[in-house]
Amino acid sequence: MEKVTVFGAGSWGTALSYVLAQNGHDLLLWTHRQDQSDEINQHSNERYLKGVRLPDSLKATANLDEAVAHADIFVLAVPTKAIREVSRDIRERMTKKGLFVHVSKGIEPDSLKRISEMIREEIPADLIEEVVILSGPSHAEEVVQEHPTTVTAACENTQAANRVQDLFMNSYFRVYTNTDVIGVEIGGALKNIIALAVGITDGLGYGDNAKAAIMTRGLAEIARLGVKMGATPLTFSGLSGVGDLIVTCTSVHSRNWRAGNMLGKGKNVEEVLDEMGMVVEGIRTTKAAHQLAAEYKVPMPITEALYAVLFEGVKPENAVEELMGRMKKNEMEDLIDLL
Template sequence: MEKVVVLGAGSWGTALSIVLADNGHECLLWSHRKDQADEINDQHLNEKYLPGTILPKTLKATSSLEEAAGHGKIIVIAVPTKGIREVCRNLKEMINEPMLFVHVSKGIEPDSLKRISEVIREEVPSHLIEEIVVLSGPSHAEEVVLRHPTTVTAACEDILYAEKVQDLFMNGHFRVYTNSDVIGVEIGGALKNIIALGAGISDGLGYGDNAKAALITRGLAEIARLGTKIGAQPSTFSGLTGIGDLIVTCTSVHSRNWRAGNLLGKGMKLDEVLEQMGMVVEGVRTTKAAYQLSEFHKVPMPITRALYAVLFEHVDPKTAVDQLMDRVKKREMEDLYEYQ
C-alpha cells in the first residue's frame, strides 16, 4: 500500500481519493479551505462537489499544503488548470526529495500554450520530479463515486511509471490502461472540453442529434489535426482519451462544459453562465489556448474558431453556427493527416 496525497478537493480529486481509499492506500486529500477539510474529516462528506456521497472513513483531509507535501512520495494534482502554477510554486518549497507526480487536470495554459505536464516541469525543479504521469479518460466523478464501471488511461513516456499508476488506481470498477503518448492524451483531454461547449450550445439552440453528431465527428478531426501537428500519435485519438472522452463530455448532463454551452445556446451571457455554474468550466480557458495554438501552428480549426468568437468576441451562437455551415465545400477526409 502507498501513501498518496491528492491536491484539490473538488469533485474529481475527491472521487479519485475514494478510489485510492477503496484500494487500501493511505490517502490524504488537500483542500485550500479549512471548513471543507473539516467537513471531510468530521462528517465524511463533501457536499458542495459530491452531494449525498458518503466518503470512506479512512480518507483524511487537510488544509495545510505543508502537511500534504510531507505525506508521501506520490502527489496527484487535481486542482483547476489555472491554479497549477501557483500550487507547484508553493509545493516545491516544501519537498526535498523526488516525487512521482500524477496530474488529472484537463487543459492548456493560454498565452504560454503549455500542456499541464510542461507547466509542472517549468515550476518544479527536475531533481524533485521522479516522473510525471497523466491520468485521463471518460470519467465523470458522479459515476466513479457510485462505483459504476469506468475506464481511463495512465500515460507516461516511461511506460513503467504508467504501469505503477495503473496498479495504484485499478480495481474492479475503475479500469486503467497505459499509453506512452503523453502529448496525445493531454491534447485529447483538454480539447474535448471545447467541443463539449459546442455540443451544449447546439442543444441549447434546439438543434438535434444530427448537429451533435456532426460536432463530435468534426471536432475529433480538429483535435487530431492539432495533436498530430505537435507530435501526438494519430491512434491515441481513437482511444479513451480521444473519442471516448469526447463522447462522454458532449452527451452527459454531468458535463460542466456541456451545461455551460447549453446555457449559452439558450441566450445567457458568458459571465452569467460562469456565475450560475459556480465551478470551473475548463473549456472556456482552453478555447482561448487552442485558438492561439491553431493560429501559431497554422492548423485549421473552424469549430474552435467559432467557439472563440462566441466566448470572446460576443458573436451570437446561432450566427456562429450559420457561419460554420456556410463555409466553402471540402472533401471529408481533407487535411486529416496533413499535419503529422
C-alpha cells in the same frame, strides 16, 4: 500500500481519493479551505458530491506542510489556472523526489503549455521522479457510485505509468497505459471545447444531427492539431480522444456541456460562470486552442466559431450559420492529413 496526497478537493479530486482510499492506500486529501477539510473528515463533500458517503479511511487536511510531508506520490487535481501556484507551493516544501500525477485537462493561454510542461517548469528535475497524466472518459459522480470506468495513464516512462496503473486500478476503475503524452493531454483538453460547442447547439434546439456533426468534425480538429504538435494519430481513437469526447459531449454531468447549453439559450459568459459556480475549463482552453491553431497553422473552424462567441460577442446562431456556410470540402482530406 502507497502514501498518496491528492491536491484539490473538488468533485474529481474527491472521487479519485475515494478510489485510492478504497484501494487501501494511505491517502490524504488537501484543500485550501478548513471548513471543507472538516466536512470531508466527517465523510462528506456535499458541494461537489451530493449525497455520497466517503470512506472512513479518506482523511483531509487544509495544512499544506502536512500534505506535502505525508507522501511521495502527489496527485494534482486542481484547475489548470492553479497548477503553477500549487506546484510552486509543493516545491517549496519538498525534501525528496516525488511522483507527480496530474488529472486536470487544459492548456495555458499565452504560454500554450500543456499541464505536464507547466509542472516541470515549476518543479526542478531533481525533485521529480516522473510526471504521469491520468485522463479519459470519467465523471466523478459515476466513479463514486462505482460504475465501470476506464482511463489512461500516460507517460513516456512505462515503469511510472505502470505504477500509476497499479495505484488506481480496481474492479470498477480500469486503467490502461499509453506513452503518447502529447496526444493524451491534447485530447483531454480540447474535448472540452467541443463539449461547449455541442452544448450550444443543444441549447439552440438543433437536435442530434448537429450534435453528431460537431462531435465528429470536432474530433478531426483535435487530431489535426495534436498530430501537428507531435501526437500519435491513434491516440485520438482511444479513451483520451473519442472516449472522453463522447462522455463530455453527451452527459448532464459535463460542466462544459451545461455551460454551452446555457450559452445557446441566450445567457452571456459572465452569467453562465456565475450560475455554474465551478471552473469551466473549456472556456479558458478555447483561448489557448485559438492561439495554437494560429501558431501551428491548423484550420480549426469549430474552435474559431466558439472563440468568436466567447470572446468577440458573436451570437451562437450566427456562429453556426457561419460554420454551415464554409467552403465545400472532401471529408477524407482530414484522414489523409493524419496518415
